[in-house]
Amino acid sequence: MKTFQLWLVVGGCLISLLAPAPRNAVGADAKPTIKEIMQTAHKKPKELLKKVATGAATDAEKAELVKLYQALAALRPARGDTASWEEKTKSLLSAARAAAEGKPDAAAELNRVANCAACHKAHQ
Numbered sequence: 001m002k003t004f005q006l007w008l009v010v011g012g013c014l015i016s017l018l019a020p021a022p023r024n025a026v027g028a029d030a031k032p033t034i035k036e037i038m039q040t041a042h043k044k045p046k047e048l049l050k051k052v053a054t055g056a057a058t059d060a061e062k063a064e065l066v067k068l069y070q071a072l073a074a075l076r077p078a079r080g081d082t083a084s085w086e087e088k089t090k091s092l093l094s095a096a097r098a099a100a101e102g103k104p105d106a107a108a109e110l111n112r113v114a115n116c117a118a119c120h121k122a123h124q
């Protein structure tokens with residue numbers, strides 16, 4: 001059993017060596033930082049959030065926002081408590097998913113939950 005587990009680890013390492021993550025896009029990067037996610041998803045004037053919330057985003061852009069929020073929810077900020085962070089990032093993720101699925105009220109919901117000031121006050 002131990003040997004088997006060791007081989008799984010070795011195999012996993014080999015696979016990750018053979019397939020390096022593409023580094024050109026934040027969404028494709030395995031582990032973007034909170035800062036990078038903010039820059040792609042929220043920083044004006046080309047923020048992905050606004051594109052998705054106004055209905056101007058392509059399907060690929062909607063999927064990228066979902067991916068970024070998934071990564072954001074898995075990260076931990078330097079400040080603030082975990083429960084607050086989880087609650088805020090989960091709301092963002094489910095609103096972005098609803099937008100990607102084309103739910104009618106998704107844009108309004110996304111704008112409501114993407115409360116920049118509230119989250120920055122608690123976690124930035």
Ligand code: HEC
Nearest residue numbers: 034035038039042043077088089114115116119120123124
């Ligand atoms: C779920 C919480 C959360 C929400 C919502 C949020 N932010 Fe942030 N933001 C952060 C945290 C945490 C940082 C600090 C990241 C760091 O420096 O490590 C940050 C940093 C930033 C930065 C600085 C990035 C840099 O280059 O240093 C910008 C710009 C930014 N946010 C814009 C926005 C805007 C605009 C919105 C609203 C549309 C927003 N954020 C919503 C958590 C959030």
